[in-house]
Amino acid sequence: MEIGFKGYHPIANLIFFASIVVFGLLFKHPVTLAVCFAAALCYYIRLCGRKVLKSFLLFLLPMLLFVLVINGLFAHYGTTPLMTLPDGNSLTFESLIYGFVLGLSTVTIIMWFFCYSEVVTADKFMFVFGRVLPAAALVFSMALRFIPLYKNRLRTIAEAQRGIGCDYKTGTVKQRIKNGGKILSILITWSLENAIETSDSMRARGYGLKGRKNYGKFRWSTKDVITALLMILLDIVMLVGYVKKSVYCIYNPYVIINPSADFGKTYFVNELNLTLNPISPLGILTLSAFTVLCFLPIIIDLREDIKWNRLKSKI
Amino acid sequence: MSKRKIMSVIVLCVLIPAVVVGGFFLAKGKQYYFTSLIIIGLSMLPFFLSLERKKLQVRELVIMASVIAIAVVSRAVFFFLQQAKPMCAILIITSVAFGAEFGFVSGALTMLISNFIYGQGMWTPFQMLAMAMTVFLSAVVIRTFKIKNRFIVGIISGIFCFAVYGIIVDLSSVFMMLSEFNFKSILSIYLSGLPFNIVHGVTTGVIVILVQPEINEKLDRIKIKYGLFGEKI
Numbered sequence: 001m002e003i004g005f006k007g008y009h010p011i012a013n014l015i016f017f018a019s020i021v022v023f024g025l026l027f028k029h030p031v032t033l034a035v036c037f038a039a040a041l042c043y044y045i046r047l048c049g050r051k052v053l054k055s056f057l058l059f060l061l062p063m064l065l066f067v068l069v070i071n072g073l074f075a076h077y078g079t080t081p082l083m084t085l086p087d088g089n090s091l092t093f094e095s096l097i098y099g100f101v102l103g104l105s106t107v108t109i110i111m112w113f114f115c116y117s118e119v120v121t122a123d124k125f126m127f128v129f130g131r132v133l134p135a136a137a138l139v140f141s142m143a144l145r146f147i148p149l150y151k152n153r154l155r156t157i158a159e160a161q162r163g164i165g166c167d168y169k170t171g172t173v174k175q176r177i178k179n180g181g182k183i184l185s186i187l188i189t190w191s192l193e194n195a196i197e198t199s200d201s202m203r204a205r206g207y208g209l210k211g212r213k214n215y216g217k218f219r220w221s222t223k224d225v226i227t228a229l230l231m232i233l234l235d236i237v238m239l240v241g242y243v244k245k246s247v248y249c250i251y252n253p254y255v256i257i258n259p260s261a262d263f264g265k266t267y268f269v270n271e272l273n274l275t276l277n278p279i280s281p282l283g284i285l286t287l288s289a290f291t292v293l294c295f296l297p298i299i300i301d302l303r304e305d306i307k308w309n310r311l312k313s314k315i
Numbered sequence: 316m317s318k319r320k321i322m323s324v325i326v327l328c329v330l331i332p333a334v335v336v337g338g339f340f341l342a343k344g345k346q347y348y349f350t351s352l353i354i355i356g357l358s359m360l361p362f363f364l365s366l367e368r369k370k371l372q373v374r375e376l377v378i379m380a381s382v383i384a385i386a387v388v389s390r391a392v393f394f395f396l397q398q399a400k401p402m403c404a405i406l407i408i409t410s411v412a413f414g415a416e417f418g419f420v421s422g423a424l425t426m427l428i429s430n431f432i433y434g435q436g437m438w439t440p441f442q443m444l445a446m447a448m449t450v451f452l453s454a455v456v457i458r459t460f461k462i463k464n465r466f467i468v469g470i471i472s473g474i475f476c477f478a479v480y481g482i483i484v485d486l487s488s489v490f491m492m493l494s495e496f497n498f499k500s501i502l503s504i505y506l507s508g509l510p511f512n513i514v515h516g517v518t519t520g521v522i523v524i525l526v527q528p529e530i531n532e533k534l535d536r537i538k539i540k541y542g543l544f545g546e547k548i
Contacts (some may be wrong), residue, residue, distance in 0.1 A: 066492070070504065071492075073503075074497060106492060110437070116437045133366075136367070141429055146383075147384045181525055183528065187388075234478035
């Protein structure tokens with residue numbers, strides 16, 4: 001039994017990840033970016049633990065810098081020059097800020113995808129899409145089973161080949177490719193003959209006859225339904241907020257955060273051409289809906305942790 | 316015209332332009348990533364639908380599954396070649412024997428499955444389409460001109476692998492990472508991906524040249540023996 005958000009119904013998991021990716025890419029407001037990044041990092045750490053530090057330093061941080069540098073150097077928009085580059089163009093405040101925004105949102109989405117890989121495993125994916133495309137789903141699930149099987153076969157074949165002096169781990173590159181190819185070719189003979197036998201056996205047991213149903217491991221429970229409905233409600237709120245442009249931001253030609261309003265106080269930084277408008281009630285609603293959505297899996301996980309610890313302490 | 320062809324014509328001539336125009340006007344041309352995702356989904360649709368429709372023999376489906384698994388596993392054999400993914404080579408060799416449509420579907424599914432092992436990302440749909448197109452195009456070219464010489468086969472698959480796969484996969488970085496599309500910024504993204512693409516193309520070509528004859532013989536044998544993929548017994 002999986003715990004926390006991981007143990008929820010696959011469709012609930014997919015609704016969460018779909019909405020987080022869509023709205024994470026649509027909203028470019030500084031608050032949503034920060035919230036989305038923080039939530040992704042928390043959930044990623046919660047799922048993967050120590051691995052996070054390594055992937056963050058080696059993969060995500062360089063990526064953020066790469067996006068920042070490319071946009072800073074090559075994007076020629078914006079009106080506030082900060083300095084002049086060697087090729088005569090100027091580095092603008094706007095392109096730097098927008099480069100950072102893009103880099104941060106890219107890194108955040110990648111982290112959500114890492115979480116997705118942990119939560120939506122292949123069997124859940126199959127469960128959801130297997131009904132729409134049954135033949136493709138059959139191929140998909142059989143291939144998943146064949147992968148570990150063929151890995152074992154590959155090892156067996158490679159050991160036998162090494163016994164007769166055709167090792168693919170030593171020798172010149174050409175020889176190694178040749179020997180590797182030989183091993184693959186043996187694997188192909190073995191596996192394809194086997195595949196024919198498997199399929200004959202499947203047909204003998206009635207594959208493809210009418211009136212057969214799929215086996216599904218997952219059931220809807222009350223908590224799944226409530227979570228799914230909550231997420232759809234949040235999606236609707238955010239969609240309305242997006243369409244009405246309540247969390248609207250522009251980074252070109254000037255940086256303007258929030259749409260202009262006739263209430264509240266507008267801050268204006270002259271040197272950077274930066275406008276900071278007050279946020280509308282709908283904007284606040286949209287931002288809080290987004291925050292709840294982002295932290296939903298962490299809240300669910302923590303609630304279960306607390307419950308579990310309380311039960312444990314009662315024993 | 317077969318049903319699949321009619322379907323492809325509808326998708327290519329009506330739906331994809333509609334998505335491009337719709338994405339341009341509705342999102343004011345800002346949501347390149349989502350627009351491209353929809354286009355990728357649409358372009359793969361006819362092939363997957365024909366897989367469902369055609370009532371393929373069970374044997375052909377199971378063979379497709381084992382080809383996919385072999386392609387994923389083959390990575391372990393050539394681990395000593397850095398950055399070398401022999402997947403593309405294996406898929407091209409099998410689809411030359413079994414047909415271009417077989418190659419398209421198995422290419423897309425191979426990338427999907429291997430990403431379940433090595434990590435999903437926003438590049439997954441792009442990789443699926445890229446691999447499918449690479450395998451499909453090279454199989455179409457090699458099968459139409461009935462090329463038998465393994466060196467020419469290897470060079471063709473290397474070029475397709477370098478060009479088609481590289482262009483489509485790096486497009487995902489272009490859409491994600493750039494705020495403004497100008498020649499310099501796009502060029503810089505493609506240049507940073509160039510070494511990987513060259514290595515990928517060259518290793519694919521070399522592997523095809525070295526192992527194609529041996530594997531092809533076996534695939535042909537199984538095709539003729541069981542009368543699969545349109546072969547008459």
